[in-house]
Amino acid sequence: MQKNTVSIDTSVIPAKIEFAPEFNVAVSFIDRHLQEGRKDKVIIRETGGEEITYGQLAERVNQSGNVLKNLGLNSGDRLLMMVKDSAEFFYLFWGAIKAGIIPVPLNTLLRAKDYAFMIEDSGCTAVIYSPEFRIEVEAALELLSTIPEIILLTEGESECFLDQTQSADSKLEAAPANATDDCFWLYSSGTTGRPKGAVHSHRAMVVTSQHYGKDTLGVREDDICFSAAKLFFAYGLGNGMTFPLWSGASCVLFPARPTPESTFDVIERFKPTLYFGVPTLYAAQLQLLESSGNETSVSPNLSSLRMSVSAGEALPANIFHRWKEQTGTVILDGIGSTEALHIFISNRADDIKAGSSGRMVPGYAAKIVDETGNEVQQGEEGRLLIHGDSTCKYYWNNLEKTATTIVDGWLNTGDTYHQDNDGYFIYGGRSDDMMKVGGIWCSPFEIEAKLVEHPKVLEAAVVGRKDESGLIKPEAHVVLKDLTEASEETSGELLQHCKTGLAPYKYPRWFQFPQDLPKTATGKIQRFKLRSN
Ligand code: 3UK
Numbered sequence: 001m002q003k004n005t006v007s008i009d010t011s012v013i014p015a016k017i018e019f020a021p022e023f024n025v026a027v028s029f030i031d032r033h034l035q036e037g038r039k040d041k042v043i044i045r046e047t048g049g050e051e052i053t054y055g056q057l058a059e060r061v062n063q064s065g066n067v068l069k070n071l072g073l074n075s076g077d078r079l080l081m082m083v084k085d086s087a088e089f090f091y092l093f094w095g096a097i098k099a100g101i102i103p104v105p106l107n108t109l110l111r112a113k114d115y116a117f118m119i120e121d122s123g124c125t126a127v128i129y130s131p132e133f134r135i136e137v138e139a140a141l142e143l144l145s146t147i148p149e150i151i152l153l154t155e156g157e158s159e160c161f162l163d164q165t166q167s168a169d170s171k172l173e174a175a176p177a178n179a180t181d182d183c184f185w186l187y188s189s190g191t192t193g194r195p196k197g198a199v200h201s202h203r204a205m206v207v208t209s210q211h212y213g214k215d216t217l218g219v220r221e222d223d224i225c226f227s228a229a230k231l232f233f234a235y236g237l238g239n240g241m242t243f244p245l246w247s248g249a250s251c252v253l254f255p256a257r258p259t260p261e262s263t264f265d266v267i268e269r270f271k272p273t274l275y276f277g278v279p280t281l282y283a284a285q286l287q288l289l290e291s292s293g294n295e296t297s298v299s300p301n302l303s304s305l306r307m308s309v310s311a312g313e314a315l316p317a318n319i320f321h322r323w324k325e326q327t328g329t330v331i332l333d334g335i336g337s338t339e340a341l342h343i344f345i346s347n348r349a350d351d352i353k354a355g356s357s358g359r360m361v362p363g364y365a366a367k368i369v370d371e372t373g374n375e376v377q378q379g380e381e382g383r384l385l386i387h388g389d390s391t392c393k394y395y396w397n398n399l400e401k402t403a404t405t406i407v408d409g410w411l412n413t414g415d416t417y418h419q420d421n422d423g424y425f426i427y428g429g430r431s432d433d434m435m436k437v438g439g440i441w442c443s444p445f446e447i448e449a450k451l452v453e454h455p456k457v458l459e460a461a462v463v464g465r466k467d468e469s470g471l472i473k474p475e476a477h478v479v480l481k482d483l484t485e486a487s488e489e490t491s492g493e494l495l496q497h498c499k500t501g502l503a504p505y506k507y508p509r510w511f512q513f514p515q516d517l518p519k520t521a522t523g524k525i526q527r528f529k530l531r532s533n
Pocket of ligand 1: 313415458
């Protein structure tokens with residue numbers, strides 16, 4: 001086989017991707033397009049107005065790799081990136097990989113003490129950051145007794161990264177690597193505990209882009225991808241960067257905060273064909289679309305969209321139906337994780353069951369097991385384990401977590417699932433958020449999905465709370481669309497609503513009406529913060 005190539009053996013099901021013995025993934029994602037005639041095609045559209053072609057990208061990636069090497073970074077060194085969604089994110093990430101350096105994109109919403117932890121934990125040589133995040137990054141450096149050798153701004157002052165890139169050599173040989181070598185890391189936020197650096201191999205982005213991006217979602221060369229989820233999340237990294245690159249398509253990069261208004265504005269101006277969101281954002285977008293007649297009503301032109309994708313948390317069936325009604329297009333829900341890099345169970349355009357996570361993505365296998373590790377019968381709930389060539393190799397500096405999460409090549413997702421009679425995977429909550437109510441497993445998610453169907457409800461979180469006998473019962477924390485409606489009367493209405501639609505024990509015994517819900521930086525509800533005992 002030729003150097004740096006990928007071949008897909010379609011005679012085996014699921015198709016197995018074979019890699020050449022020498023394989024630096026930057027060649028497949030960046031340099032390949034020059035051979036395939038895309039030099040003058042636009043790959044990146046920044047919402048600020050810049051457009052970058054595949055040819056320019058390949059050149060800047062080489063220059064970036066040379067800048068990093070000249071700064072003193074060596075093969076295997078870690079480069080921490082707190083960088084906004086922009087062309088320079090691509091230059092740094094791919095320039096590092098091509099030069100054998102390990103890029104570690106970090107969540108740009110974090111605080112100084114989180115960054116201080118990650119700088120220490122990673123033992124990184126360099127920290128490169130966008131000026132927008134300077135307050136927290138610089139405060140993190142203040143907290144440390146030893147700081148990394150290289151600290152650099154991406155832009156905004158002389159000798160910044162972009163400045164240095166312009167004058168750097170535009171030729172760079174790919175550093176020797178093979179498909180299973182360490183390539184990049186992503187810190188997994190988790191709802192509890194300290195972040196863990198998931199170490200991904202060179203082959204991982206090929207596996208997700210081919211098996212999910214191309215084979216499941218069907219990303220085509222004429223697609224324009226827009227991800228409301230940022231590039232530093234595994235979800236956004238695939239949606240906004242690796243999928244368009246792998247398929248020779250293009251992307252829209254939006255550096256600011258995604259709100260219903262700002263995302264609609266980007267869709268109208270840049271006409272993406274594929275839109276990637278999370279359930280909370282879809283809910284807020286729908287609220288805006290459905291308020292027609294009110295002074296807040298909007299009717300953005302969303303006609304460029306051919307499909308949307310949701311992940312991060314389960315998408316309630318109700319949101320799927322309302323979005324279809326408003327836009328005429330479907331939302332494909334799929335479950336992914338930082339450790340698996342992207343989506344491994346998903347709905348697809350020709351096979352959707354609203355309210356389910358769909359079926360296996362080709363290239364992955366799943367097992368649902370009980371407490372003893374034995375597979376359960378179809379229909380029964382258990383812990384979801386998955387297997388596939390994009391799962392992380394290990395957690396950096398954390399043997400213990402690695403050993404409990406990856407066992408015999410199977411990744412423990414920490415999620416509870418069952419497969420229904422038709423074979424669709426149905427989410428039942430995080431294994432650790434589940435409640436036993438009256439001796440029966442009770443999923444907070446199921447009650448939440450019911451609550452958000454009610455027209456007065458914006459968001460809901462359900463947690464276990466001990467009753468006077470010390471037994472766990474569900475408590476609902478409900479954010480109302482109109483906060484002034486918090487009353488006994490509304491509690492009664494919601495109670496009635498749950499009782500008519502759910503098994504008899506699955507109704508909240510208490511209602512709280514907070515202004516908002518505690519969330520992680522990645523937008524997941526922190527149910528543990530709501531538990532009062
Ligand atoms: C939950 C879902 C139900 C689930 C992610 C797509 O979310 C991503 O990664 P994280 O590491 O979190 C993983 C956990 O989030 N989850 C994600 N998607 C769904 N639960 N339905 C879903 N559709 O608990 C999972 O274990 O932040 C999502 C692609 C890449 C990702 N990293």
